[in-house]
Amino acid sequence: MSKILDQPRYKCALTAMQTVQSIPGAIPILHSGPGCGAKLAGGAGSSGHFSHNIFPCTNISEKEVVFGGEKRLKEIIDNALKVVDAELYVVLTSCTSEVIGDDAEEIVRSFKDANKPVIYASTPGFKGNNYLGNDWVVKAIINQYLKPAEKKTKGLVNIWASIPLHDPFWLGNLRELEKLVESIGLTPNTIFGHDRGIKSLNKVPEAEFNILVSPWLGLENVKLLEKKFGTPYLHYPTLPIGATESSKFLRAVAEFTGVDKELVEKVIDKNESEYFYYIERFADVFLETRVMAKRFSIVSDSQYSLALTKFLVNDFGLFPEKQYITDDAPVKYRKNIESYFKELNYDIKAEVEFSSDGYKIHKDIKDTDYHGYPLILGSSWEKKVARDTKAHYLAISWPVNERLIINSSYVGYSGGLKLLEDIYSVVLTRFN
């Protein structure tokens, strides 16, 4: 059967440029055609200190395709070091540069004595999607830039989660994860977004632990960090949304890092009592709706399909129909991912389908009886199927074209409430 990309929900590996861009101080240098940067940059919030208009790029033309582009890459890097004020330059390869056989690695090696670090990652679009590209560029940074620390700093914890810019809530979520970890007495360290960046990146090797909050993304890299710097890691698959999952997350982190259990329970108590104060006040809205059925489907990447299913089942008492995972998660992880969907309260199990064919997903949803108006959380692509199935619908993952998300978050106790606000702001637009 042909592999049609109908309703794309991922981009290509070169989108790793957005991962680099999200580390303040770092800039990608694209060894690519002129249009890659602009195409992959789409979406709100992708400008900033640097944006794709600033990324140095070889803008490969017919000449380089025929005669090779190594000389051009060298002069672009050379001049990028003079013109662009950055602390770390990350050269990324593309379909074109790799197929014409340019040895970008060799060119980058010739900059080893440059006054600023220049590193390299192979990210041709045909080799994988942007989820993989994200991991490859982080791997390149670990291997080529990070140096072992002289000492470990007690209580310092690196947190890794999600994919910068592609996930519209990436930064809000990361900040909430930091707050959760901080609330039990640890010191979080993340590399992305405001006031982090190179200085935080430099601290990665001295952390006592790595915490990966993701079903599969980033797993190779925390293993690599363990191998290189001897930092043990906790792989926590579920992005915690709402009280139940946030409390579970805090206990798991405490268990792993050896934080005082009593303190953790105190923190959990305080948060839960505040969370349920709100739930108590608004429970009638949730309980007495005429329009919201119990059943839902998520059409998103592994992270959100899992996290939202957990929240909606374990915290909010809804019932899962089939859940769709659209990030083309590597086959080797799929069994594990499926198993996470079977660990739900009351032995509830959610069926999972991995697919990048939006047409088929939508056909499936239309053929499903949700026994009332369903809840569908997905991307802009789901707007039409939601209309066709009279669903309540919210766009929460890429592509999100008709909603502006600046720094809000669905993570943690307050994140769960925020998600309920967003869902019921849709539900309340209908009486019956």
Place this chain on the structure above:
Amino acid sequence: MAVSLKQSSVATRESRLGSVTGYSGDLYDIIHQSKCGTLKNKERCFSQSSTCNASCSLGQLSGIRDIAIINHAPSGCTAMASGTDVINSQLATKRGVTNATVFVGTDMDEHDTVFGATGNLKDIILETYNRYKPKAIFIGTSCLSGIIGEDVDSVVRKRKKEIPEDIPVATVHCEGFRSRIWATGFDASDHVILSSVVKPPKKKSNKINFKNFYESARNEIIELFANFGVEPVFFYQNATIEELSELSEALATVNICGVLGSYLGNGLQEQYGVPYVNTVNPLGVAGFEAWLRGIGKVIGKEAEVEEYIKTERVKYLDKIEEVKKELKGLRAVLGMGPGYTYEVARVLQELGIEVVWAASWHHDKKHDSEELPASLQYLDEHSDYNFKVSVADQQNYEILNILNEHKPDIYFSRHPGTTVWAIKQGCAALCVNDEYMIFGYKGTLDFAYTVLDTIKNRSFEKNLAARIKLPYTDWWYKQNNSTFFDGEGK
């Protein structure tokens, strides 16, 4: 020059028109060099990411209603699909029509790169037809499909036989590396429409082909043209394949942007004798009137046009004069495609704003009519002073260097992501992104007030500029903006 519809792909602007992407000089010089043919391209030994012709060609075509675009490419090239889908739906809703166009990809991977993917493409063409029953299927190529030598034309020829005859199926040759000039993509989309959709005329209609981007002045223009007993047909956004197949029957072709419309306009004129109204664009008072008179001449309604101009002038000219008093003496820098740079420069001069520097992303020495673009011709004849001009290929570092040196009162941009950089340097900036922003008398008046409001309230840029670090080194700001031009074109 002849528009050759027998070729599957259109020649690039560089080779067809001698267009360039690197130049630094002034208005009089670039016009002189364009006319006498001495203008040579300057290559850069430093460049920043720009845009490719695929976005333009597939972006244009994907606005057509109820068709399918298949991008034979890795997933990243198809990233524009959802934006297209959402814009299509918003613009169709605004007009009260529906648009079921789909934009899918072949998700080329490593296996495809080694072994080829024409088999997969063949399946996907049929699968797409069966799923959506589109009114046309356009298959866009990519850097990767081009470099590994995929024979997309032959796949299309074979598949065509299995799809009903009245459904055009055609290749859009838009490999990203083909041309430094994104506007080559406009030509590629026009080429595919001319060669696979437009049919020979059966009758003459009273319609005027109107090439634009997003139809925002649709209602005004319908009303305007009704004064002359003609009807506009807007495209490509929201056009149907049937409407496009009849472009050959129109009274004339006009456009909102010379760079956008020149290939199709000249093609229709050459192939089917549909006159192409090749005037300046209808921006500003002089532009609008020249454009309207050009249309009047072609359709034989000169008297009606003069009557209309007379009535409308009374309504607006005094008001425009009034606001001009406040704009007088402002200094401006522009950075746009050449289809807008010289048009907007003319409007600014009309409003009494001094053009300090006009940067265009590329430069066409001539259009397919073999003539100097009308906007340059106009400035050649009417600009009473010379001003600095560069061809900047969207190179932001050059623009910021120019802004830093010339410190204008306002910067005019037109393309995504290019406006914020000016305000970071504390310069007021206005994005002329709607192609109808300065359309006609009312548009000119609205534009003048928007400029005035922009320079009068500087809060947004002052707040931001005070708190950010610029992306470039101090060294760069001390260099000449054309430092990285490395001699005559290679």
